[in-house]
Amino acid sequence: MKDKLIHSLETFGLTPMVPIVRLASGENPKQQFQDLFEKLGLPLIAIVAFLLLWSVSAANVQTSLGQLPGPSQVLEQYHGLVAEHKEEREKEVAFYERQEARNAKKLAANPDAVVKIRPYTGKPTFFNQIFTSLYTVFTGFVLGSLIAIPLGVACGLNKRLYSAVSPLIQVLKPVSPLAWLPIVTMVVSAVYVSSDPMFSKSFVTSAITVTLCSMWPTLINTAIGVASIDKDWLNVGRVIRLHWTKQVTKIAIPASLPMIFTGLRISLGIGWMVLIAAEMLAQNPGLGKFVWDEFQNGSSNSLGRIMVAVIVIGIIGYILDWLMLSLQKVISHSTPEGAR
Amino acid sequence: MSHYLDIDHVGIEFPTKNGPFRALQGVDLKIAKGEFISLIGHSGCGKSTVLNIVAGLYGATEGGVVLESKEVSEPGPDRAVVFQNHSLLPWLTAYQNVELAVKEVFKGKLNRSEMHEWIEHNLELVHMSHAMHKRPDEISGGMKQRVGIARALAMQPKVLLMDEPFGALDALTRAHLQDSLMEIQQELNNTVIMITHDVDEAVLLSDRIVMMTNGPAATIGEILKVELERPRNRVELADNAEYNHYRSQVLKFLYERQRNPAQTEGKKKSVKPRLVGKGEAA
Numbered sequence: 006m007k008d009k010l011i012h013s014l015e016t017f018g019l020t021p022m023v024p025i026v027r028l029a030s031g032e033n034p035k036q037q038f039q040d041l042f043e044k045l046g047l048p049l050i051a052i053v054a055f056l057l058l059w060s061v062s063a064a065n066v067q068t069s070l071g072q073l074p075g076p077s078q079v080l081e082q083y084h085g086l087v088a089e090h091k092e093e094r095e096k097e098v099a100f101y102e103r104q105e106a107r108n109a110k111k112l113a114a115n116p117d118a119v120v121k122i123r124p125y126t127g128k129p130t131f132f133n134q135i136f137t138s139l140y141t142v143f144t145g146f147v148l149g150s151l152i153a154i155p156l157g158v159a160c161g162l163n164k165r166l167y168s169a170v171s172p173l174i175q176v177l178k179p180v181s182p183l184a185w186l187p188i189v190t191m192v193v194s195a196v197y198v199s200s201d202p203m204f205s206k207s208f209v210t211s212a213i214t215v216t217l218c219s220m221w222p223t224l225i226n227t228a229i230g231v232a233s234i235d236k237d238w239l240n241v242g243r244v245i246r247l248h249w250t251k252q253v254t255k256i257a258i259p260a261s262l263p264m265i266f267t268g269l270r271i272s273l274g275i276g277w278m279v280l281i282a283a284e285m286l287a288q289n290p291g292l293g294k295f296v297w298d299e300f301q302n303g304s305s306n307s308l309g310r311i312m313v314a315v316i317v318i319g320i321i322g323y324i325l326d327w328l329m330l331s332l333q334k335v336i337s338h339s340t341p342e343g344a345r
Numbered sequence: 346m347s348h349y350l351d352i353d354h355v356g357i358e359f360p361t362k363n364g365p366f367r368a369l370q371g372v373d374l375k376i377a378k379g380e381f382i383s384l385i386g387h388s389g390c391g392k393s394t395v396l397n398i399v400a401g402l403y404g405a406t407e408g409g410v411v412l413e414s415k416e417v418s419e420p421g422p423d424r425a426v427v428f429q430n431h432s433l434l435p436w437l438t439a440y441q442n443v444e445l446a447v448k449e450v451f452k453g454k455l456n457r458s459e460m461h462e463w464i465e466h467n468l469e470l471v472h473m474s475h476a477m478h479k480r481p482d483e484i485s486g487g488m489k490q491r492v493g494i495a496r497a498l499a500m501q502p503k504v505l506l507m508d509e510p511f512g513a514l515d516a517l518t519r520a521h522l523q524d525s526l527m528e529i530q531q532e533l534n535n536t537v538i539m540i541t542h543d544v545d546e547a548v549l550l551s552d553r554i555v556m557m558t559n560g561p562a563a564t565i566g567e568i569l570k571v572e573l574e575r576p577r578n579r580v581e582l583a584d585n586a587e588y589n590h591y592r593s594q595v596l597k598f599l600y601e602r603q604r605n606p607a608q609t610e611g612k613k614k615s616v617k618p619r620l621v622g623k624g625e626a627a
Contacts, residue, residue: 237432240402243420245449245500255445259436 017331021045074309079316082309090130097125129290131310135317138291141208142280145215146273152216153223153272154265158253160224161231161261178221182214182279186286189213211280211289219276223268230264231257266333273329277322292318349378349536350504354408355398356562357391368394370562372408374555376504379534383547385595386557386566387603392540395557396506399538400426412503422450425497427507431489433481439492440477443467443499450500467499468492470529487518491525498529507539511546520579523549531576544599548591549577556598566603569594 007030014022024040027033060075067073074082108120129137160167193210238260242252258265284293296314299307352374358365368391376382384392397403399410401420410417412424433442443464451460468477471491481489490510497505510526511519523546530537530550541547547554551571558566571591573582582588 235432237428237430238434240400240420240426240428241432241434241446243402244400244424244426245422245446246420247449251449256434259434262436 016334018327021048068308070303070308071305074312078309079312082306083313085306086131086310086313090132093127093130096127100125100127131295131313134291134295135321137208137289138280138284138293139321141211141284141289141291142215142273142276144208145212145280146219146276148212149216149220149272149276150223150269153220153268154227157224157227157265157268158231158257158261160228161234162253162257164232167228167232174221174224177217178225180218182218182282183286185214185217186210186283189217190287205289207284207287207289210287211283211291211293214283214287215276215280218279219272222271222275223265226264226268226271227261230261230268233264234260262336263333266329266336270326270329270333273325274322277318277325281318348375348411349380349413350376350399351411352376352395352399352408353411355395355405355410356407357394357398357403358406367562368560369398369405370564372564374565374568376536376538378536381530381535381537381550381552382539383551383554384538384540384557385542385544385547385554385599386563387559387599388542390557390560391563392557393508396426396508396538396540399504400424400506402426422446422500423503425500425502425505427490427493427497427505427510429509429512431481431486431493433489433492433496435481438478438480439468439473439484439488439495440464442481442492443496446496447499464499467495470498470532471495471525485518487514487522490514490522494522494526494529498533498535503536505535505537507537509540509542512542519543519546524579526550527575527577544592544595545579547595548573548588549579549582554591554595556595556603559603567598 007026011023011026014020014026021041021044024037024044028037028041056076060077063073063075104122108122111118111120156170160170190206190210193206193213197206197209234257238256239252242256247255280291281293281296283289284291285297286293288294288297292314296311299310299314352372355369355372356367357369358367360366372395374382384395386392394403398405399417401410401417401424404418417424433439434445437445444460447455447460447464451463455463465474465477468474471494473488473491473495476484476488481492484492490513494507494510497507511522514522527550529535539550548571554569554571555565556567556569557563569591573585573588573591
């Protein structure tokens with residue numbers, strides 16, 4: 006039971022919890038305290054030191070928007086953002102209540118009356134923007150993976166195809182999202198024409214930019230993973246005369262799953278990084294737009310609010326990476342021993 | 346003797362950067378049904394290449410392989426291969442590894458419960474019933490090779506091809522597996538071609554031992570008929586004069602007439618890159 010718990014904690018990267026579990030079960034306390042100090046204590050000390058350094062040095066920087074905010078001001082701004090969010094939600098609830106009451110009244114007076122139900126159109130809060138960003142990055146990431154994995158498998162199975170497209174990949178891979186964005190914007194404007202669009206153009210532009218910038222590691226890793234499969238495994242497939250589609254689904258993809266997941270993990274990391282820049286330029290109502298709007302706004306609170314965004318962006322990036330790593334460990338048959 | 350499997354004047358050339366490399370030349374061997382053949386020779390002499398040509402994994406440059414009066418042109422389950430490093434798919438259990446083959450080979454011929462029975466029967470044959478739902482990384486090297494054999498047997502091949510099946514195992518495990526293989530052979534009377542490095546293994550298991558000359562342009566040097574009575578017992582045979590005579594014949598061929606090329610010509614590249622066994626001990 007205990008070993009299982011420890012194993013799953015390790016699988017999900019929660020190593021600091023391991024000594025606590027061991028301690029609770031009364032296992033060699035001295036060793037466990039030492040372990041706890043190394044895995045939990047040291048990082049905490051480093052964080053505290055960083056916060057101190059930040060608050061001391063921030064106090065010495067004067068900008069046109071006032072003094073550079075330290076940790077306490079940033080925390081204050083965070084609370085401000087939470088309060089704004091709550092207020093906005095209350096407004097939304099009130100709006101719907103009013104609408105419903107109005108419609109009920111209308112229907113009571115005339116049962117045949119046509120009632121209109123309008124969605125609430127208040128401004129998105131910081132937390133709405135986080136979800137917009139996550140939604141956008143996942144759309145771009147999934148789109149990219151759907152292109153990169155099949156193409157990567159094809160490249161891995163066919164050396165000639167890989168030699169053919171490899172230079173293209175190498176040239177397209179390092180292009181900055183800021184360079185892609187104008188092109189993507191123009192193409193989306195030209196191609197994505199609809200009187201009642203399902204998605205806003207800014208969303209489509211941002212998602213496609215994420216796709217373009219983040220698909221390469223998955224593509225390359227998949228190709229290398231498939232190309233380096235143990236030849237005997239493929240020969241097993243040939244001997245039992247597997248159809249090539251089954252050769253791909255039953256042997257090539259499972260065999261290269263660890264490599265594919267490493268690629269996906271890098272891709273999602275890049276996608277998240279690219280997204281913020283894309284949102285700034287495309288004005289997709291996510292975290293990137295939040296930062297940009299605050300910067301343009303230039304109130305005395307702006308810098309603090311931007312720093313909240315920076316920290317949130319960092320934490321979300323970390324969580325995404327952790328999610329992918331855990332997923333990789335759960336799904337794939339063999340992870341490198343060192344990563345466990 | 347009826348020619349069940351005919352390896353007819355097979356030669357093969359591999360393209361390399363320095364022009365074609367001739368690995369095999371005029372390999373000619375006729376094998377009867379139910380015969381157990383060992384291919385023995387030094388590293389790099391093209392034993393595996395012969396096996397791969399019979400399997401259909403390589404195409405011969407000249408000559409060809411005829412099985413039951415049909416020419417071999419591609420790999421197929423009638424020539425099942427037991428690979429040296431077991432090559433079980435690590436994400437599947439022993440059962441699933443065999444299942445993958447059975448489902449493909451007996452598609453439309455057996456129903457689900459018959460397939461299930463057939464898979465279990467074959468795993469039982471190699472004494473793996475107790476661990477059939479374990480994955481390859483949970484079982485020992487010897488057990489993995491047993492599953493590899495079960496997978497090949499489950500295809501009901503006309504010819505069973507074994508590429509140094511016990512090469513990566515320790516001596517004790519190897520002996521166990523050889524005994525199992527002899528038992529199975531007694532029961533099923535398969536036609537087998539086995540590659541080996543091990544002189545004792547060759548004499549113990551084979552009806553005929555085919556000794557290959559060193560490459561390049563390797564070919565069959567000598568064929569030794571082993572007429573020891575079956576069932577054979579390794580302990581009894583240890584003092585058997587006939588057995589020791591066969592043994593010394595093979596040794597003489599390998600170490601007098603065909604000196605190891607690594608010793609005579611220094612380190613030379615092997616004919617084809619082969620996967621080195623992962624060297625797991627049982």
